[in-house]
Amino acid sequence: MGLCYNIQRMIKKFIIRWAVNSLGLWLASELIDGVSYGGEILVLIVAALVFSIINAFVRPIVVLLSLPAIILTLGLFTLVINSFMLFLATLIYEPFIVETFGAAVLTVIIIWIVNFAANTLIRE
DSSP: OHHHHHHHHHHHHHHHHHHHHHHHHHHHHHHSTTEEOTTOHHHHHHHHHHHHHHHHHTHHHHHHHTHHHHHHTTTTHHHHHHHHHHHHHHHHSTTSEEOSHHHHHHHHHHHHHHHHHHHHHSOO
């Protein structure tokens, strides 16, 4: 039961993260010029899935490799890392567009705020 329960819990967390990332990307596309998904909800959902997968697998490696810069900037460099992860998601899935690095930074900040609000509301 232990292993099966842990797998179900991990899947549940991933789906919640995916939904929250979808909401954050939608909000960013509404608020920020240079972020668009063409008005199709499927594009937004797939972009959030790609972004979530990148954050689950690629981001930990990049964070580990850039740990000195993160420590030196007191964690602020994670904003840059997350922005690059978003750019990577847009390269992989081209219908979702983030035109500039500034738009990526603002999008990541919006996603952080949405994640914070969701984590506050949904406590495990």
